[in-house]
Amino acid sequence: MACPENMLFLIVLFISGVLDCFGQRDLITTMPDRLDVLTGSCVQIPCSFDIPDQHKDTFNSTILLSGVWIKENFGRLPDNVIFNSSKTVNRYQGKITGNMSQMNCTTVFFNVTTNYTNIYFLRIESQPYHATDPDKSINIVVRDLPSSPIITVSGEVKEGTPVSLNCSAVAPCPEHPPELTWTLPTQFTPENQLQEKSDQTKSVLSTVTFTPSYLHHEKNITCTAVYPVGTSNKTAEHNMMLNVSFSPKDTSASISSADPVFVDSCVNLTCSSTANPPVTTFTWFKISECKTQVASGQSYFLNVTVGDGGLYYCEARNSHGCGKSNEVQLAIKGQEEPVNPKVFEIVGKTLGLIFLFSLIVFFEWRRRTSRLPSGFDMTDRSQGLVGMNSPVGTVCTNQATAGEEPEEPAEDQPEEIQYGDIDFSKLQTKETPATAQDRVQGQESEYAEVNVTGSRAQLPPLNNLDELYAQVN
Template sequence: MACSENMFFLIGLFMSGVLTCFGRRDLITTMPDRLDGLTGSCVQIPCSFDVPEQHKNTFKATIPTFGVWIKTHPDVHQYPGNVIFHSNGKVNRYQGKITGNMSQKNCTTVFFNVTTSYSDKYYFRIDGQPFRGTDPDKSVNIVVSDFPSSPIITVSGEVKEGTPVSLNCSAVAPCPEHPPELTWTLPTQFTTENQLQENPDQTISVLSTVTFTPSYLHHEKNITCTAVYPVGTSNKTAEHNMMLNVSFSPKDTSASISPYDPVLVGSYVNLTCSSTANPPVTNFTWFQISEGKTTQVASGQSYTLNVTGDGGLYFCEGRNSHGCGKSNEVQLAIKGKMGT
């Protein structure tokens, strides 16, 4: 099309039919506030529209309706060069396609092979019948990057030893025809389930759910979700790393005595209890075994004992909200007793 013909077409776009005055909402569109695109891929804009009551009689669903996309500013009278796409094919600065059914007020559109220069605000306009109108109050901010945004890992509930848990990884799919593939790296065996999901704003994401049974050995281990986006003949990847926080009852509980060598009656010895737990141990308890009888003798992580008797065996227990762990038994040996 020659430059003069193109100009006449744009003038016709603005002037024929009902003239829309900038600042007055003659069209009501619904679309996301923001879309993140990937260089070389496509971007799908979920879009629908409605006509205000004062124009209900002018808009005819039975008459073919065209869709127009305007960049940066919605005032096509002042900025005619901002029109970047018209579904009748006469303006196609951006290669695109309206995939929605315009007669059903669905203006969902796909732009192909986007670049970082596409990053901007976009407004929608209808054209091609007695009523024409633009929504100046609603735009979608498209942000195109050379690299994909990282997926997001979320945890459903507490990660507790011995209890199956699900982790979710979500990655945006700005080009639903070529969604990303999600993979996991975990320090244990797992099962996965992947699916496309529609978000409240009608954008599309890929959701991957992994289910496994954690052990206390997995505490503070790293997990990774990787999103691989197909772009042309190559791939672009992004990942999210997260450290597992596994709740577990006390493990590796042990008791120690100092001095370890036989001691004299009347001297002091220190007994110390240690344990690994998440959350940390909140209560340590000491027990003595003497003549086959077990007796609770103290509480606290450390226990200082004035040696007055015949010695014996001691052990401790550590407890948190998930359970308890019992230590080994340590011998309190007294000089002059039992051959010492």
């Protein structure tokens, strides 16, 4: 015979089930549908409840409320009751951390084991209100290893555009949340935070932001969650391959024959490129005075004619841009190979530099030669030489100024003597035998007139040319 307490409980449950069949509930609870828990760790069950209108007159929040957790079903009481907040000793070690008077029934169980895996219901007890919500339960699954974190990407991973990667790991025991770490093919700075989901469960979110390159395409990234459990750690990780969108890279052109070919022979030009998404258009160009499009397609089959020789290149294009290849030479036997236009450019620049340097040297030479004394020219030199050869030793000149008519001497005036400047330092005279004899005997004296700075000066008698040179200087 069942005890009266158990019979009363069964009757209450039966009446609750009957009322529920007619769309009426005695208690409305809110909690997650499922929680994954690690053995040896704790589990926090977010929980709240509400009292239907038909029972609010019997519910008094000021009276001490008890929260009771029941597992499996209602047929085996009291064995199915695993926790009662009004008792100090329970089958499960735990506590209700929520404020029951504010209808918060959040509960924490400690040191969970694999035997805790089950379905649980909540019952609220007060005087005179007692009710259980059979329509809402939570499934607790206890595992030896943690669940893998989840990696998500915000937006398209495109070359040159910053992108954020998010890694989320459940935190069933908020007192000991997991630590998240990243493995990426580039430098990064993570930002970690504990967040609450819509069902009030907790999780740790780690975010990294970086600018991807095409070199990161198809590289693996890893997010690792480390859960502290007692004195040890348990880890779980999630691997993902980056899918980076980029314009064509490493575009190259090749020709089936590297040697000169005959006219009417067949050659194949091939274009290759790396791109994501794949290249949609290949275009071939020939270099002449300006580039000329000659074909489309990854391969260009050519039946060689006389005018086909020259330089070719290709362009690869996708939705993100295009890439240009190197230039390949198609040489035809019996024809001179065309010169790369870059050669003319280099030669032109070189000749221009040589011409500019020559102008600089020329103007520098003119500038230096313009600094010579203005009072001496070749005419004066020749006249000076004539004067040296004259028997009198006087330098004279009747030359008129350029552009003027020579003046006729007046009849009654003596003819004026014109004087010129002589730089005796530049004259080398050859001593005649007669001059040498006169120098030895000292019988004759020579006189010379020079015009020094526009005035006439008569030199004293000199015994020889050396003395005359020294007197002038």
